[in-house]
Amino acid sequence: MTTPTPEERAGEAFAESAAEAVQTAVMAARLVMAIADAARRHQQRKQKGKEDDPPTAEEAVNEVGKDVQRLLPSDISTALMEEADWPQLAQQLLALRKAGVDLDQVLPRVGEIAVNVRDQVAAKASETTDQWVRTVRETLPAGPVREAILTSPAWPEMAATMARLEEKGVNVREVLATAHNEVLAVDQAVAKKLGAAAEPAMSRDAQLSYGPLTTGLDLPRDYDLSDREQTLTKLAIDPQENQRYIRWVREAMPGHEREADLLVASRQWPLLASRMAQMETEGKPVREHLARLAKDTSWQEGPDAQLGTRLVQSASEALRRPAGDGPGESRVKVNTAAARATSPSVDPTKAAKAAAPAEAGVAPHRQPAPAPTRGKSK
Incomplete structure (x- = not known):
């Protein structure tokens, strides 16, 4: 099995972060739908003494699937319909429609809630990366090592690794400071091999x-x-x-x-x-x-x-x-x-x-x- 390159690992880290944001948004959407379905059931029991029989899963999927795709953001609707319990969610939605709920009004609002949650999770992930940009800036002097870190395609994976190390009690700043001279020596050795000046001229x-x-x-x-x-x-x-x-x-x-x-x-x-x-x-x-x-x-x-x-x-x-x-x-x-x-x-x-x-x-x-x-x- 081929070992992933730093760029591939960075891409995976970014994809995982984006997927986590969408999945969290889906959880919020499902919660809102479950609450709405609970309200429907409660009202029917209160007024009629019993709940209406749910539609079949096949009928529900066929009837509301296109509405979900039309009324929810594409990433959220796709993730929602890929869930194992999608047929049950579709039953809830169709039951709401048959009970008099206008899905054209409800689903866009559910979508707004889900998008808000998705964006909050994504912003939190971005803040975590920003935190490590500041850490690198505050710990390392300006120069080739700091620039190499922050311009690397593998930077998101590096930031994620720093976060994991800190969670385990490691002093990341100390690691960065200790490694600086060794990494700088590598940079200078490569520059010398390529015939480049080790210290850039003053622009x-x-x-x-x-x-x-x-x-x-x-x-x-x-x-x-x-x-x-x-x-x-x-x-x-x-x-x-x-x-x-x-x-x-x-x-x-x-x-x-x-x-x-x-x-x-x-x-x-x-x-x-x-x-x-x-x-x-x-x-x-x-x-x-x-x-x-x-x-x-x-x-x-x-x-x-x-x-x-x-x-x-x-x-x-x-x-x-x-x-x-x-x-x-x-x-x-x-x-x-x-x-x-x-x-x-x-x-x-x-x-x-x-x-x-x-x-x-x-x-x-x-x-x-x-x-x-x-x-x-x-």
């Missing part, structure tokens, strides 16, 4: 963004802001997190929908999202910081063509400024290290190293973020 975007926008963030050296999806992946920000940060920005700027859209569409948005992700890890009130954008609207002052740039600068300052500062107490200040980094007469990578205040040879935006204060992911 143009990394050079130009160096300064207040990136100070204190754990960033790779080679991100490309023109490829938003890839950059978000490098920064270990999954689509659900990104959408949440976008929503927070829009909620923080009521009446400024155009400007909010302009901010989230900006080229530098992934760096702002990375800042928000780090703040969440540190337990800081991201939304309170974003609310400053509506209180201090100095970003409106200036040429309209530069509005996007001003919004990015204001958002960056709002997120970095300590909580409690008034809206006008802190404005964007010149970062001398950044000024040297972007000077045409100075090599940005050398300037970054020379300007590092805490650790020789490490630019401020490459210093690791403070260790997360929370314990195991829940």
